[in-house]
Amino acid sequence: MKTRVLFLCSANSARSQMAEVLLRHFGGDRFDVFSAGTEPSTVDPRTLEALKGFGLEAQGLVSKSVESLGDQHFDYVISLCDKAHRECRYWPGSGVVMAWDFPDPKVSNDPKAFERTLQEISERIRLFVLVNSKDVNSEVKVLQPLEFYKSLADETRLLSLLLIEQEGELCVCELMTALDLPQPKISRHLGQLRKAGLLLDRRQGQWVFYRLHPLLHDWMRDVLRQTREHGTRMLRQPLARLEAMGDRPSKGGNVCGTALAG
Structure with missing residues (x-):
């Protein structure tokens, strides 16, 4: 059975969407991937632009509420901001709850904030796939x-x-x-x-x-x-x-x- 992973942030508009797309791209054959927000809004257009710029599939992304997931079981619940971690620290039936705290690119003055955030999250996702896989996914190129x-x-x-x-x-x-x-x-x-x-x-x-x-x-x-x-x-x-x-x-x-x- 595939490992079920849920990514959380406040609005489900940037960081958690990036993490969902990256893990599905590099580990979709072994992970069922979801994302949601404690206060969902809409997917930021700059998130879509950053994903497309790096050759990642960005179609069909929508912000989703944590409540829409009901009482589903997840092997990993990973928050990408402090607020989401505080509110969802004790997810019912979860296996491992983790906190990945990445700065919110939406409040940054850096014109490349979304691209840099995507790069940082992708590095963490790559390590997550390697650590949680019995063998290295051939699609994840590890440059020596x-x-x-x-x-x-x-x-x-x-x-x-x-x-x-x-x-x-x-x-x-x-x-x-x-x-x-x-x-x-x-x-x-x-x-x-x-x-x-x-x-x-x-x-x-x-x-x-x-x-x-x-x-x-x-x-x-x-x-x-x-x-x-x-x-x-x-x-x-x-x-x-x-x-x-x-x-x-x-x-x-x-x-x-x-x-x-x-």
Whole structure:
């Protein structure tokens, strides 16, 4: 039988919805997943945008009340805010009650708050799947340190990762401009990074955009961030070219003129 998991937060509009989608995506073959709120409202559009941006299915999500679940049994009841944990600490018939306290992205001034919250929850979900599975789900890619550092050993791949880490998201033509390299070479290296699990791509119209994979380990993100912060000299010229590009696709522009798939 599948393990039944319930995610709770106050409004069931952001954090618990993210956790439900992530666990269903990575562990749907062994977990029955639910989410609800103590004071349900509506799913925040920014939640849907963040999920879609990371290639996760976001259709059909609705906010649900805790009362709608009646007296169902759950093997895990996991709250994602203090308020929900206080109100549902003693769920009837539950096996394990856990508190995962993540800051509410809805009250943050950070324009990337929803994306960052999704990244943080995804890391916790990945560990939850691994800990509670007899074997590692083949769909959950666990990037190993050796593979990570091998990916950084090429200048084009390293600079591409550092530029994407700084900008949040870049398309192929933006990297072509920044690195002054032809499309086939950029696309080949991006494909290698995507296959290794460092990057995730999404298509929007004629563009293909790349961003760091949401399941990338926190320490790997720290390595890239610190490398960027201490590697200003090698990034100076690529960033200057990127700035001079002007009407960039990642900023809503259409400067490239033709589609450049990765």
